Amino acid sequence: MAETLLSIRDLSIAYEVGSKDVVAVSGASFDVPQGTIVGLVGESGCGKTTMARALTRVIADNARIDGGAMQFDGQDLAALSERDMNALRWRDISFIPQSAMNSLDPVYRVEYQIIEVLRDRGGMRKAQARARAVELFEMVGIDPGRLRDFPHQFSGGMRQRAAIALALALNPKLVVADEPVTALDVIIQRQILDQLRGLQRELGLSVIMVTHDISVVAYICDRTVVMYAGKVVENCDTATLLNEPLHPYSMGLKNAFPDLQSAGTGVLTPIAGSPPDLIDPPKGCRFAARCPFATDLCRNTEPALTEAAPDHHVACHRASEAAVLRETAKDPATWGAVT
Ligand SMILES: Nc1ncnc2c1ncn2[C@@H]1O[C@H](COP(=O)(O)OP(=O)(O)OP(=O)(O)O)[C@@H](O)[C@H]1O
Ligand code: SF4
Ligand SMILES: [Mg+2]
Numbered sequence: 001m002a003e004t005l006l007s008i009r010d011l012s013i014a015y016e017v018g019s020k021d022v023v024a025v026s027g028a029s030f031d032v033p034q035g036t037i038v039g040l041v042g043e044s045g046c047g048k049t050t051m052a053r054a055l056t057r058v059i060a061d062n063a064r065i066d067g068g069a070m071q072f073d074g075q076d077l078a079a080l081s082e083r084d085m086n087a088l089r090w091r092d093i094s095f096i097p098q099s100a101m102n103s104l105d106p107v108y109r110v111e112y113q114i115i116e117v118l119r120d121r122g123g124m125r126k127a128q129a130r131a132r133a134v135e136l137f138e139m140v141g142i143d144p145g146r147l148r149d150f151p152h153q154f155s156g157g158m159r160q161r162a163a164i165a166l167a168l169a170l171n172p173k174l175v176v177a178d179e180p181v182t183a184l185d186v187i188i189q190r191q192i193l194d195q196l197r198g199l200q201r202e203l204g205l206s207v208i209m210v211t212h213d214i215s216v217v218a219y220i221c222d223r224t225v226v227m228y229a230g231k232v233v234e235n236c237d238t239a240t241l242l243n244e245p246l247h248p249y250s251m252g253l254k255n256a257f258p259d260l261q262s263a264g265t266g267v268l269t270p271i272a273g274s275p276p277d278l279i280d281p282p283k284g285c286r287f288a289a290r291c292p293f294a295t296d297l298c299r300n301t302e303p304a305l306t307e308a309a310p311d312h313h314v315a316c317h318r319a320s321e322a323a324v325l326r327e328t329a330k331d332p333a334t335w336g337a338v339t
Contacts (some may be wrong), residue, residue: 002033011068039221100163104151111147136165236312251329
């Protein structure tokens with residue numbers, strides 16, 4: 001197994017809202033092995049962006065890291081001073097924010113924005129930065145002749161590629177990409193994911209791929225961490241997650257998204273209901289109200305994340321029955337029956 005680049009242990013992050021706390025990430029633990037793509041998947045509001053932002057410590061003013069550790073290459077990101085953290089950003093860990101394709105400044109040419117990062121963060125001189133910008137555009141498949149365009153002259157896919165180029169500018173060890181292909185059509189999604197995969201292999205990068213779409217995970221991720229309502233509920237290699245999920249939420253997610261390979265054929269079964277309020281979450285399993293397999297134990301006692309099989313972590317009281325539950329979960333009526 002590859003060496004661990006990032007190890008997150010018992011991480012909790014809360015947002016202060018008035019006198020209350022929204023605990024957006026609650027006791028999360030997982031590892032990112034060197035040179036792998038790790039998916040962070042779950043539905044809207046489960047804490048993916050909060051987790052991704054905590055890794056670069058670019059968090060909202062009302063956010064607070066409430067405990068836990070983020071060991072990256074021998075240092076705890078949660079404990080670093082702002083100055084030391086700043087030195088790591090772009091150079092060691094870079095972040096592609098959600099809606100990155102809209103994050104380029106419309107007022108400046110794309111080239112200027114890339115060169116600024118290379119000069120500011122990489123200490124490059126102008127000519128060197130210009131040459132690197134050309135190289136980066138070639139890497140992500142944009143004609144360097146377009147460098148002097150303004151962002152509005154780019155298509156959505158090109159702007160997303162430019163955001164990826166920016167993230168790779170200083171050869172980071174880890175790229176955290178928050179929903180990098182969400183707003184794009186399936187063909188462009190595939191092209192960009194193929195490119196990212198190619199670059200990841202060529203450069204030996206580690207990537208955290210944040211997505212709500214399990215078909216993106218299936219397409220590109222080596223490992224997958226499934227989040228539900230601020231908790232990590234399953235964590236294993238992607239093939240195992242897709243073929244032998246142990247958590248009912250993972251089983252449901254699989255039914256709910258079209259396959260990127262088959263471009264959306266097949267019946268989709270959404271998971272009825274919505275996640276719990278993170279200000280006052282239920283005392284038992286957070287998925288219990290939507291889970292077709294919930295028991296009284298589930299409703300009363302929170303399941304801990306445990307290693308149910310080698311290198312396969314899950315938080316479910318019924319994980320030992322997963323083979324049987326998987327068969328039942330394949331039937332759409334199983335999910336339709338939950339109110
Ligand atoms: N600044 C904030 N103040 C208060 N609550 C917040 C803040 N930012 C996020 N939240 C809440 O924290 C929870 C997690 O949000 P987060 O953005 O991390 O989810 P997400 O999984 O990235 O969702 P999406 O798929 O919609 O991007 C949600 O309940 C959200 O409403
Ligand atoms: S612990 Fe119970 S409610 Fe929660 S996912 Fe497992 S079976 Fe469903
Ligand atoms: Mg998000």
